[in-house]
Amino acid sequence: MSAFKDPFDYRNRLGAGSCTCGKHQSQAEHDAVDELAIGADEDTLSQRVIESAVMRAIFPDDNKRRDFLRAVGKSTALAAISSVFPFGALEAMAADKLPLEKSNLKIGFIPITCSSPIVMAEPLGFYRAQGLSVEVVKTASWALIRDKVINKEYDASHMLAPMPIAMSLGVGSSPLAVNVATIQNTNGQAITLALKHKDKRDPKMWKGFKFAVPFDYSMHNFLLRYYVAEYGLDPDKDIQIRVVPPPEMVANLRAGNIDGFLGPDPFNQRAVYDEVGFIHILSKDIWDGHPCCSFAAPAEFVKQNPNTFAALYRAVLTASKMARDPKNRPIIAEVLSPPNYLNQPKTVLEQVLTGRFADGLGQVQNVPTRADFDPFPWYSMAVWILTQMKRWGYVKGDVQYKDIAEKVYLLTDARRHMAEVGIAAPKENYAKFKVLGKEFDPMKPDAYLESFAIKRS
Amino acid sequence: MKPDTWKSALLSVLIAALFIGVWHLATLPKAATAQSAANDEYAVLLGKTSAKQTGFPPPLEIGKAIVKYLGDPFYDHGPNDKGIAIQLGHSLGRVGIGFLLAALVAIPLGFTIGMSPLIYRALDPFIQVLKPISPLAWMPLALYTIKDSNISGIFVIFICSLWPMLINTAFGVAGVRRDWLNVARTLEVRPLRRAFTVILPAAAPTIVTGARISMGIAWLVIVAAEMLVGGTGIGYFVWNEWNNLALPNVIFAILMIGLVGMALDHLFAMLQKWVTYAE
Numbered sequence: 001m002s003a004f005k006d007p008f009d010y011r012n013r014l015g016a017g018s019c020t021c022g023k024h025q026s027q028a029e030h031d032a033v034d035e036l037a038i039g040a041d042e043d044t045l046s047q048r049v050i051e052s053a054v055m056r057a058i059f060p061d062d063n064k065r066r067d068f069l070r071a072v073g074k075s076t077a078l079a080a081i082s083s084v085f086p087f088g089a090l091e092a093m094a095a096d097k098l099p100l101e102k103s104n105l106k107i108g109f110i111p112i113t114c115s116s117p118i119v120m121a122e123p124l125g126f127y128r129a130q131g132l133s134v135e136v137v138k139t140a141s142w143a144l145i146r147d148k149v150i151n152k153e154y155d156a157s158h159m160l161a162p163m164p165i166a167m168s169l170g171v172g173s174s175p176l177a178v179n180v181a182t183i184q185n186t187n188g189q190a191i192t193l194a195l196k197h198k199d200k201r202d203p204k205m206w207k208g209f210k211f212a213v214p215f216d217y218s219m220h221n222f223l224l225r226y227y228v229a230e231y232g233l234d235p236d237k238d239i240q241i242r243v244v245p246p247p248e249m250v251a252n253l254r255a256g257n258i259d260g261f262l263g264p265d266p267f268n269q270r271a272v273y274d275e276v277g278f279i280h281i282l283s284k285d286i287w288d289g290h291p292c293c294s295f296a297a298p299a300e301f302v303k304q305n306p307n308t309f310a311a312l313y314r315a316v317l318t319a320s321k322m323a324r325d326p327k328n329r330p331i332i333a334e335v336l337s338p339p340n341y342l343n344q345p346k347t348v349l350e351q352v353l354t355g356r357f358a359d360g361l362g363q364v365q366n367v368p369t370r371a372d373f374d375p376f377p378w379y380s381m382a383v384w385i386l387t388q389m390k391r392w393g394y395v396k397g398d399v400q401y402k403d404i405a406e407k408v409y410l411l412t413d414a415r416r417h418m419a420e421v422g423i424a425a426p427k428e429n430y431a432k433f434k435v436l437g438k439e440f441d442p443m444k445p446d447a448y449l450e451s452f453a454i455k456r457s
Numbered sequence: 458m459k460p461d462t463w464k465s466a467l468l469s470v471l472i473a474a475l476f477i478g479v480w481h482l483a484t485l486p487k488a489a490t491a492q493s494a495a496n497d498e499y500a501v502l503l504g505k506t507s508a509k510q511t512g513f514p515p516p517l518e519i520g521k522a523i524v525k526y527l528g529d530p531f532y533d534h535g536p537n538d539k540g541i542a543i544q545l546g547h548s549l550g551r552v553g554i555g556f557l558l559a560a561l562v563a564i565p566l567g568f569t570i571g572m573s574p575l576i577y578r579a580l581d582p583f584i585q586v587l588k589p590i591s592p593l594a595w596m597p598l599a600l601y602t603i604k605d606s607n608i609s610g611i612f613v614i615f616i617c618s619l620w621p622m623l624i625n626t627a628f629g630v631a632g633v634r635r636d637w638l639n640v641a642r643t644l645e646v647r648p649l650r651r652a653f654t655v656i657l658p659a660a661a662p663t664i665v666t667g668a669r670i671s672m673g674i675a676w677l678v679i680v681a682a683e684m685l686v687g688g689t690g691i692g693y694f695v696w697n698e699w700n701n702l703a704l705p706n707v708i709f710a711i712l713m714i715g716l717v718g719m720a721l722d723h724l725f726a727m728l729q730k731w732v733t734y735a736e
Contacts, residue, residue: 111700122535135535135536136536136537137536137537137688138536138537138687138688138697139687140684140685140686140693140696144600144606144685144686144687147601147606150604151600151604151605151606152604153605174601247700248699248700251699251702270702272503273502273503273504274702275503338538339534339537339538339697339701340534340535340536340537340538341537343538343697343698343700343701344700344701345504345701347502347504348504351502356502358503362499363499364498364499364502
């Protein structure tokens with residue numbers, strides 16, 4: 001089959017089709033003869049399977065791959081792609097196999113760039129390299145993700161970083177213990193405003209605005225509330241915040257139903273691309289390095305399928321590692337753009353991932369750190385989320401910040417698996433950070449909460 | 458009769474042509490605004506240099522979408538990207554199962570209600586309260602209790618197909634001519650036989666009318682339900698293309714929904730003709 005063929009040869013076809021040389025009845029026959037001639041040993045062939053999968057993922061259109069190879073030559077292409085792509089690591093991992101409790105898995109995702117690692121791990125073969133057969137299923141809204149995880153339709157899922165905390169506490173959901181395996185992405189969100197508000201760059205002028213966020217228990221909601229509150233607006237009284245699934249945000253902005261949104265990419269960039277909005281501020285300028293989404297699974301699944309979960313961990317972390325390298329971002333944009341995954345124009349994804357983007361106001365900005373994919377699930381992140389949940393009245397009474405954070409976020413496992421795939425993990429479990437210039441000390445959450453003028457509790 | 462059919466068909470074609478013509482003229486690209494710096498990076502990032510679709514799509518774009526999707530209706534590029542025929546198949550499957558289940562409940566229950574005024578009066582308030590509820594309002598409840606999104610979709614179809622069939626069956630059964638029932642009684646026909654050989658044929662036209670209305674509603678609801686639940690089906694297709702703001706594909710899907718809906722309705726119209734009798 002074509003998977004055994006050298007994918008770095010422009011003369012070879014990877015898809016189905018008739019014989020490439022024209023001398024044989026079918027491609028299979030051609031290959032059989034071809035392989036005899038090459039006399040390739042089994043190892044080379046299995047390596048080719050992985051390489052072919054990668055090349056097919058990068059170039060779904062076979063003609064493009066062939067054009068590319070013809071243009072740059074095989075050795076350059078091989079070197080370029082091997083340098084960004086951990087072929088070696090994949091094979092090493094494929095060799096080390098523990099018996100998997102469950103190998104057919106369903107993982108849900110929302111079509112946003114936050115989901116990059118878990119989604120790209122499928123076309124790039126990271127799950128397969130771990131012996132997993134994973135179906136990544138596009139889902140319409142966060143509420144549906146929650147319900148499908150509770151209903152066990154999904155084994156694991158892309159979730160907003162606060163969702164596992166809320167679900168474990170039984171806030172806005174029937175209680176289900178959910179664990180965060182890794183943070184999917186850091187930064188990569190923005191406040192986008194409708195073009196008609198071009199001159200209202202000062203948040204103090206936003207009284208009466210209608211904003212959309214993807215979900216109540218989202219970093220987007222908490223960051224937007226934090227942001228406007230710092231400018232003296234009460235997010236519950238002075239503006240309106242409504243929940244709109246990310247993919248529907250641009251359509252709503254265009255229709256004038258909302259004045260803006262703090263939403264996930266690529267929809268901020270998509271609003272610019274469709275010339276209906278502009279990027280007011282990147283979320284990295286609110287809190288640089290903030291978590292956004294996480295890769296989460298019910299605690300029950302983690303407990304019952306330790307080997308499968310470890311394999312998932314390695315696959316997703318391999319993807320995170322690849323996604324962190326700026327060199328790989330254009331490739332990732334290419335892999336994620338087809339209808340099966342994010343279904344977005346490639347240029348939009350590229351602008352989000354590379355950080356060289358049009359801001360909607362006529363400028364090209366260059367912010368390489370616009371989106372990042374640091375997988376480490378700091379406990380301090382969970383503590384901050386809990387302070388905001390309490391601040392806005394989503395949880396009431398005494399909150400055992402550290403207990404909850406350490407129960408929900410699987411920091412120790414993440415650290416161990418990060419070492420396995422060669423990502424340097426921090427040694428600390430808690431870190432101080434700054435949100436809009438104000439320091440957060442995870443050891444003193446109550447004092448932090450007290451320091452805000454606008455709050456519900 | 459014959460020449461009239463021709464005339465009406467011709468008129469239909471003319472109306473379609475006029476509609477498409479006006480649409481085409483209304484969406485003609487505005488005289489190219491002088492993009493002085495075509496290689497300006499900002500313009501490139503906004504996709505201005507490539508053939509980017511702005512504004513409402515012209516009919517030609519829809520034509521391209523039709524050719525593209527109908528040219529390869531069975532492709533399967535993974536769980537989130539399947540051909541239009543597969544999507545329609547999923548939708549029709551859900552509608553079919555939900556509708557059949559509804560028929561299995563509605564027709565026997567309708568018979569009982571129709572034959573007994575007492576039961577009719579007892580159940581009437583419940584039917585009146587449940588009937589006007591939008592089927593989609595059931596969705597969160599269904600997801601929570603049934604714990605399966607696919608079955609929840611089928612449940613929603615079931616619940617919306619139920620009422621028109623139930624009410625029409627009851628109405629048809631209650632309205633069977635007294636004389637016929639009396640004749641049956643004189644001949645000492647057993648109740649079961651009376652139900653199948655007298656009441657059923659007599660009430661069949663009304664029952665089928667109810668079923669036709671139910672099917673129409675089911676097809677309306679499935680699109681909305683699938684947009685909500687996602688995964689597969691024509692509703693999911695619309696939602697997925699909406700994400701990408703790809704209006705030509707959305708319009709193509711709308712066209713397909715209309716055509717399939719028409720075909721379903723036609724099927725029931727034929728069934729109706731078959732069961733209708735002249736007194």
